[in-house]
Amino acid sequence: MATVERNLVLVPGLICDEEVWAYPRARIAEVADCHYAPMNETNTMQGLAEAVLANAPERFAIAGFSMGGYVALEVLRQAPERVERIALLDTSSRGDTPEKSENREAAIADCEEGRFEDLLDRFVPLLLHHEHMSGHLAGGVREMGRRIGPQLFADRHRAMLTRSDSRDLLQNTDIPVRAIVGRSDALTSVAEHEEIADLAPRGRVSIVEDCGHMPPLEQPQTATALLRDWLIYD
Structure with missing residues (x-):
């Protein structure tokens, strides 16, 4: 049995609550003391990172994971001396394109104008x-989205509208960085994760086969094995 002991903060994605981390969390308890970050405190990226810290x-x-990767990068930006290593799952180090920002504004409008169920109809198949x-x-996944609800979903989009490009941050960190992505992720590409690994001096990339945007739920055994490997060996 592994004897590595670490504190591990787990940050969820846009449509997610604690359930997204349930399988990995239960199976890495002997190598890490896990702490869940609910990501519901504020609607700015800076504020979410401050709450984590x-x-x-x-x-x-x-x-x-996903939006949680953006939060994790902001945590690293604010307090690099406190972060021992970082895993970025199905996310990106790049800032939003104008098109992505427009899509976020449209999603916020859907939430505010009573079209949240329609939004879930369009969003879940992308995941x-x-x-x-x-x-x-x-x-x-749809039920998890309903638990999040339209207000928090909109606030999380507002937070993502305030996030920074983090490529320079990765280039200047000396901690282990693991990028993990589903091979068939329709929202964040394999190339974006290869870029993360290439930018970070101690970066590695892992690709999860037969998987879309949600490895912790779609391929939980593989995702857990990769996280254990990152915690113990990177």
Whole structure:
């Protein structure tokens, strides 16, 4: 059995609550003391990172999924001396393009104007590998989105509108950086994760096969194995 002991902060994605990390969290407990960051405190990226830091141990590893990757990078920007290593799952180090910003504004409007269910209808199919859309997983993701609700969903989009490009940050960090991505992710590309690994001096990339945007839910065993490997060996 591994004997590595670390503090690990887990940050969820846009449509996610604690459930997205449930499988990995239960299976890496012997190598890491896990702390969940709810990402519901404010609607700015700076404020979300400040909340993580206020509740985190003095030194910690951090894993951010999707939007949580943006938060994790902002945490690293604000307090590099506290972050031991970082895992970035299905995310990007690049700032939003004008098109992405427009899409976020449209999603905020949908939330404010009572079209949240329609938004989920369009959004959930983008998150999963096509083979996972007909089973229980799609329904579970939709229910997780309903638990998040339109107000928090909109606030998280507002926070992402304030985020920075983090490529320079990665170039100047000396901690282990692991980029993990589903091969068929429709929202963040394999190339973006290869870029993360190339930018970071101690970067590595891992690609999860038969998987869309949500490895912790779609391929939980593989995602957990990769996180354990990152925690112990990187």
